Amino acid sequence: MEELMRVLIVEDNEDDAILLLRHLKKSGFDITHRIVQTREAMEKLLDGEPWDIIISDYNMPSFDGLAALKLVTDKGLDIPFIVISGAIGEESAVELLHAGAADFIKKGNWARLVPAIRRELREARHRRERAQAREDKFEAEARYTALFENAVEGIFQSTPDGRFLAVNPAMARILGYTEPETVMAEFTNINEQLYTNPHRREELMRQLQEHGSVAGFEAQVFRRDNSIIWISIHARAVFTKDGAIEYMEGMFEDITTRKNAEDMLYQNAFYDQLTGLPNRALLTDRLRRVLEGAKRQPDTKYALLFLDLDQFKNVNDSLGHQAGDELLLAVGNKLKKCLRAMDTVARFGGDEFALLLEDLQDYKMALKVTRRIQSELTTPQIIQNREVYSSASIGIVLGTKPFESADAVLRAADVAMYQAKRQGRNRFKVFNHRMGRKAARQLELETSLRQAINHEQFEVHYQPIIEVISSRIVGVEALVRWRRPEVGLVLPRDFIPLCEETGLINFLGHWVLVTACAQTKVWQSIPNHKDLFVCVNISGTQIQQPGLVEQVQWAFEDAELDPNLLKLEITESVLMSNAQKAVNMLAKLKTLGVCLAIDDFGTGYSSLAYLNRFPVDTLKIDRSFVSRMGHDDDDKIVQAVISLAETMGMDAVAEGVEQLDQLEKLTAMHCAFAQGFYFSRPLPPSELELFLKHGLPAHPTTSD
Ligand code: C2E
Ligand code: MG
Ligand code: MG
Numbered sequence: 001m002e003e004l005m006r007v008l009i010v011e012d013n014e015d016d017a018i019l020l021l022r023h024l025k026k027s028g029f030d031i032t033h034r035i036v037q038t039r040e041a042m043e044k045l046l047d048g049e050p051w052d053i054i055i056s057d058y059n060m061p062s063f064d065g066l067a068a069l070k071l072v073t074d075k076g077l078d079i080p081f082i083v084i085s086g087a088i089g090e091e092s093a094v095e096l097l098h099a100g101a102a103d104f105i106k107k108g109n110w111a112r113l114v115p116a117i118r119r120e121l122r123e124a125r126h127r128r129e130r131a132q133a134r135e136d137k138f139e140a141e142a143r144y145t146a147l148f149e150n151a152v153e154g155i156f157q158s159t160p161d162g163r164f165l166a167v168n169p170a171m172a173r174i175l176g177y178t179e180p181e182t183v184m185a186e187f188t189n190i191n192e193q194l195y196t197n198p199h200r201r202e203e204l205m206r207q208l209q210e211h212g213s214v215a216g217f218e219a220q221v222f223r224r225d226n227s228i229i230w231i232s233i234h235a236r237a238v239f240t241k242d243g244a245i246e247y248m249e250g251m252f253e254d255i256t257t258r259k260n261a262e263d264m265l266y267q268n269a270f271y272d273q274l275t276g277l278p279n280r281a282l283l284t285d286r287l288r289r290v291l292e293g294a295k296r297q298p299d300t301k302y303a304l305l306f307l308d309l310d311q312f313k314n315v316n317d318s319l320g321h322q323a324g325d326e327l328l329l330a331v332g333n334k335l336k337k338c339l340r341a342m343d344t345v346a347r348f349g350g351d352e353f354a355l356l357l358e359d360l361q362d363y364k365m366a367l368k369v370t371r372r373i374q375s376e377l378t379t380p381q382i383i384q385n386r387e388v389y390s391s392a393s394i395g396i397v398l399g400t401k402p403f404e405s406a407d408a409v410l411r412a413a414d415v416a417m418y419q420a421k422r423q424g425r426n427r428f429k430v431f432n433h434r435m436g437r438k439a440a441r442q443l444e445l446e447t448s449l450r451q452a453i454n455h456e457q458f459e460v461h462y463q464p465i466i467e468v469i470s471s472r473i474v475g476v477e478a479l480v481r482w483r484r485p486e487v488g489l490v491l492p493r494d495f496i497p498l499c500e501e502t503g504l505i506n507f508l509g510h511w512v513l514v515t516a517c518a519q520t521k522v523w524q525s526i527p528n529h530k531d532l533f534v535c536v537n538i539s540g541t542q543i544q545q546p547g548l549v550e551q552v553q554w555a556f557e558d559a560e561l562d563p564n565l566l567k568l569e570i571t572e573s574v575l576m577s578n579a580q581k582a583v584n585m586l587a588k589l590k591t592l593g594v595c596l597a598i599d600d601f602g603t604g605y606s607s608l609a610y611l612n613r614f615p616v617d618t619l620k621i622d623r624s625f626v627s628r629m630g631h632d633d634d635d636k637i638v639q640a641v642i643s644l645a646e647t648m649g650m651d652a653v654a655e656g657v658e659q660l661d662q663l664e665k666l667t668a669m670h671c672a673f674a675q676g677f678y679f680s681r682p683l684p685p686s687e688l689e690l691f692l693k694h695g696l697p698a699h700p701t702t703s704d
Contacts, residue, residue, distance in 0.1 A: 005121070007033040008045060008079075010056035010068045016107070020055065020084070027114045039063050042071060051079050052124070053117060058085030058092070066092075066099060073100045078127060080120035084113070154231075154252035160205060160245045162190040174231070174254045176224035196220040196228055208237040208248055218255065230259040272347040274325055275332035283346035283354050287406040290358055294399060302399040303366035305355040306413030307335075307373070307392045310425040312351035315388060326383045331390060334376045338369055353392075354413065363398050370394055370428050378426065391426035393417055398430060412436060422501050446502055448484065449495060453507055457483050460515050461682035464691060465535065465653060465675045468667050473692060475533035475567070476523075477675065478516035479682045480508065500541045509542045510551050517559035517566060519685055524565075526692050533565040535597065540574035544581065549588045556594070563593035567618065571599045575614060583613055590615045597653070602641060612648055619645045623656025626676070629665055639669050646670075 007024070011017040017035050024031055036042045037060065045051075054072060058065040065083045072081055080102040093104050103116045148155055154171025158164050164187055167180040175194075177183050191198040200219040207214045213236040220228050235250025270282035278286075287304065294300040309331065316324035328351065335345045335353060344356040355373075357366055373394065380387040395417025403409045416431035423429070452458060458480055465475040482490040499505040513536050520534040542548050556563045568589060575582045575598060586596055597618035598611075602625050621641050628634040638654070645652040654666050657676030666674055679696055680688075 004030045004032065005117075006050065006052045007031055008042070008051045008054045009033055009035045010037070010042060010054065010060070010063070010065070011035055012037045012057065012060040012063075016057065023110050024114075024117075027110075029117075037063065039067065039071065042068060046072065046075060046077065051077075052121060054079050054081045055117075056081065056083055058083050058088055058096075065101075066096060069096065069099050069101055078124065080117075080124050082113070082116060082120065151251075154254075155250070156252055157247055157249040158190060159247050162192075162201075163188060164190070165247055166249075171252055174223075174229070174252065175221070176227075194221045196222060204233065204235070205245065205248075208235065209245060212237055212239075214250075218259075229254055229256040231255060272349075275329055275347050277332050277336075277353075278344055278346040280346060280348045280354070283344055283348075283356055284406045284410070286344050287356055287409060290356065290399075291403060291406060291409070294402070298402075300399065301360040301363060303357045303360060303363065303369075304397045304399075304409050304413050305357070305366070305370060305373075306395040306397075306410070306417045307353045307355065308394075308417055308421060309351035310391045310393060310421070312390075315383075315390075319384060319386070319388070323383050323388070327381060327388055327390060330381045330383070331377065331392075335373060338372045338376055354410070363400070366396060366398060367430075370396060374426060374428070393421035393425065394428035395420055396428055396430045401433070418442075442498065445495070445498055449482075449498060449502070449504055452482055452484065453504065453511075457485070458508065458511065459483055459684065460512055460519070461684055462516075462519070462534075462688045463675060463682040464680050464688065464696070465533075465673055466679050466696075468663070468671055468674050471696070473529075473696065474531070474673070475535060475565075476520065476688065477535040477569070477682070478512055478519075478537070480512050480537075481682075496539065500539050503541065505539050505541045506545055506547075509539060510555075512536060513551060513555040514558065517555045517561045520565065521559045521561045523689065523692055524561075526689075529692055531565065532692070533567055533595070534561075535567040535569050537569045537599065540571070540578065543570065543574060543578065543585050548585065549592065552589060552594060553592055556592075564595065567595040567597050569597045569599040569620065572601050572603060579613075586615055600655075602637065611644075616650060618651045618653060620653045620655050620675075621671075623676075626654050626656045626662055626666075627658070629662050635665065638666070638671075642669050642671050 005024075007021075009017050009020065011020070014035075021031065021033060034045055036045060039062075042063075054068070056065045056068045065085065069081050069083075072079055081100065082103045082105060083096055083101050084105050084107055086107050088104070096104055102120045105113050105116060148166075148168045151168060151170050154174045155166075155168040156164055156171050157166040164184045167183045169180055172178065172180045172183050175183060177186075187193050191201045195201045197220065204214060204217055204219070207217065213234075215234050217233040217235070219231060219233070221231055223229055232253045232255045233250055234253075235248050237245045237248045240246045270279055270285075271277065272279045290300070290302050294302065309327075312324065312327070315327055328347070331353065332345065332347060335355065339345060339355065339357070342358055344358075346354045346356070348354055355369070357369060360366060374391070377390050377392055380389050382388075395413045395415065397403075397409050397413045397416065403412070412431040412435075415435055416429045419435060420427040420429035429435075459482075460478045461481050462476040462478055464473040465477060466472065467474045480492055480496075482495055484490045496505065499508055516534050516536050520532060524530050524532050526532075538548070545551075552566070552568070555561075556566050570582070570586075589596065595617040596615060597620055598614070598616050599620050600622045601619045602622040619641060621638060625634055625638050625641070629638060642652045651672050653673040653675060654662075654671050655675055657663055657666065657674045657678045659678060662676075663674060663678060680691060683691075
C-alpha cells in the first residue's frame with residue numbers, strides 16, 4: 001500500500017481531473033485530493049493545508065499553470081509541481097521548468113506521470129530531510145553555544161603546555177575575570193599561574209594521559225585577586241595520532257562552599273573547639289597508625305604522654321570558667337612549644353591532654369620532653385591580671401612492648417597518670433604492666449567508693465571508752481565502716497588510705513563528724529550519760545583543708561553538742577610530718593572549744609620536745625605497746641607515756657586492751673582511761689546503746 005498522498009489538482013476541466021484521479025488510484029496511490037480552478041481557491045488551500053504534490057493543467061481560461069506555479073514559489077512552499085498539458089510550445093515548457101516546475105508531461109502519457117510523481121515525492125522528502133538536518137544542526141550549535149556561554153560551570157579547553165584554547169564566561173567569572181578573553185590572554189603557564197600547587201596540574205595531566213578522562217579531580221586555585229578557591233574538574237583528553245595529549249577539555253566547578261562545610265565537619269569531628277588542638281578521636285587514629293607501623297617495624301620508638309592538670313577545678317571554681325578556658329588555651333600552647341612538628345598534642349576534654357611522640361631516637365627523649373613540659377607549665381600564666389600557677393600529673397607509656405590497641409595504650413597512660421597523681425602534684429610516672437593490674441583494682445575500688453557515698457553505704461560504729469577506776473563508759477570513739485554490697489563490712493584500713501589519696505575523705509570525714517555528734521547528743525539523754533564524749537578521727541588530708549574548722553563547728557552546733565565533749569583524734573605521724581601546719585590548724589580548732597587527742601601515740605617516733613607545742617588534751621597509747629605489756633621494757637614505755645601525759649596535763653587512754661591482766665597493769669600505772677576488745681568491740685549504735693543503758697557485762701564476750 002502506498003502512503004497517503006495529498007494531491008492538489010489545478011484543472012478547469014472536471015472530466016480530465018476525474019480521469020487523472022482514477023488513473024492515480026489505479027496505480028496504487030492512496031489519495032486525498034482537492035480540485036481548484038481559480039487563484040483565490042488555490043491560495044486558500046495552500047494556506048490551509050499541507051500538500052504533497054500539485055498537478056496542474058497548463059491552459060485554463062481564468063488561471064494558468066505558470067501563475068499557479070508562481071503562487072506556490074512566491075509562498076516559499078517546496079511542493080513538487082507537475083504540469084500536464086496538451087500541446088505546449090518548447091519555449092513555454094522551458095519557461096515552466098525555469099520557474100520551478102518539477103516536470104512537464106503530456107496529457108494522456110500516464111506511463112511517464114506515475115514515475116515522475118514517485119520521483120518527485122522521493123526528492124521532496126530528501127529535500128525536507130536535508131533541510132531538517134540543517135536546521136537540527138543549527139539548533140544544536142545554537143544550543144551548545146548557549147550552554148557554553150550561559151553555563152554555571154566553567155568550561156574550558158586547554159593545552160598541555162598550559163594555555164587556554166577556550167574559556168566560557170562562567171569560568172572567567174569563577175576565576176574573578178569579567179571577560180573570557182582576558183583569561184585566555186593572561187594565562188601562559190596554567191600550572192604555575194592557576195594552581196596553588198603546580199604538582200596538582202601535573203597530576204591531572206598524568207591521570208588524563210593514563211585514563212583519558214578524570215572526574216571530580218579536586219584542586220585549589222588562585223583567583224585573579226589571589227584569593228584561593230577549591231575547584232572540581234571533569235575533563236577528557238584529546239590525543240594526537242601518536243598518543244600524546246593534544247588538548248584537554250572539560251568542566252570546572254567552584255566547590256569552595258562544599259569544601260568549607262566539609263572542613264568544618266572535619267574540624268568538629270577531629271578537633272577540640274576550645275583549643276583548636278586535635279581531639280581524642282584524631283589522636284586515637286594517629287596512635288592506631290603508629291601501632292600498625294610498629295608491627296611492621298618493631299624497632300619503631302614512640303611514646304604517649306597522658307597529662308592531667310593538677311587542681312584545675314580550683315581555677316574554675318575561684319576565677320570562673322572564662323579563666324579556666326584561658327588557662328586550658330595557654331596550656332595547649334605551652335605543650336605545643338615543647339614538641340616537634342611531627343608530634344601530636346590533643347585535648348581529651350576537661351583538663352586532660354595527650355601527647356603522641358613519634359619516631360623517637362631513643363626513649364630518653366620522652367622523659368626529656370616530660371621535664372620540659374613540667375618546667376614550662378610551672379612558669380606562671382597571667383590570667384585576668386592574676387598569676388596562675390599550673391602543674392600536671394603525667395602518665396607515660398613507652399612503646400617498648402607491643403600493645404594490642406590504641407585504647408590499651410590510652411588506658412595504660414591513664415593508669416600511669418593516676419599513679420603519678422597519687423604521689424602528689426607535678427609528678428610523672430612511666431607505665432609498667434604490674435601497674436596495670438594493681439591500678440585496675442584500685443580503680444574499681446575507687447569507683448565503688450564514690451558510689452558508696454551516694455548510696456549511703458557507710459556506717460559509724462562506736463567503741464566505748466572506759467574510766468578505769470569506775471569501769472564506767474565515759475565516751476565513745478566513732479569508727480567508720482563500709483557495708484560494701486557483695487563484700488560485707490569493710491574496715492577502715494582497706495578504704496581510708498584510698499579515700500585520703502582521692503580526697504574523698506573530706507566528704508566522708510565530714511559525714512562521720514556530723515553523724516557522730518548527732519548520735520552522741522541523743523545518747524546524752526540516757527541517764528548518767530549527760531557528759532558522754534565522742535572521739536572522731538581526723539585524717540592528715542583533712543588537716544590540710546582550710547574548711548575543716550567550719551566543718552567541725554557546724555557539726556557540733558548543728559547537733560547542739562557541747563564542743564568540750566567532742567574530741568578530735570589526729571595520729572602522731574600526721575602531726576609530725578606536718579608539724580607547723582598542724583600546730584596552726586590545731587590552734588584554730590582549739591579556739592572552737594573542742595578537745596584534741598594524739599592517736600596511736602608511740603608509733604610516730606616524735607620528738608617529745610614537740611609535744612608541748614601542740615595544744616593537746618589526750619594521748620592515746622598505741623595498741624602495740626599495750627599488747628606487748630608483760631615484758632619489762634614494754635611495761636616501762638607504757639609507764640613513761642602515762643607519766644609524760646600527766647606532767648603535761650594530758651589524759652592518757654590505753655588503746656587495744658584485750659585482756660584482764662593488761663587492764664590490771666594499767667590500773668596499777670594509774671592510767672585513767674582504757675579502750676579495747678576486753679570491754680567491747682566497736683558496735684553499731686543500737687547495740688552500743690544497750691551498754692549505755694544497762695552497763696557493760698561483767699565478763700564481756702569477745703565475739704563481734
Ligand atoms: P584508731 O583511731 O586507732 O582506732 C582504733 C582501732 O583499733 C579501731 O580499728 C578498733 O577497732 C581497733 N581496736 C580497738 N580495740 C582493739 C583491741 O582490743 N584489739 C585490737 N586488735 N584492735 C582494737 P578500726 O575501726 O579498724 O580503725 C582503724 C583506724 O582507722 C582507726 O584507728 C583510725 O585511725 C581509722 N579510722 C576509723 N574511722 C575513721 C574515720 O571516721 N575517719 C578517719 N580519718 N579515720 C578513721
Ligand atoms: Mg582513733
Ligand atoms: Mg589509735
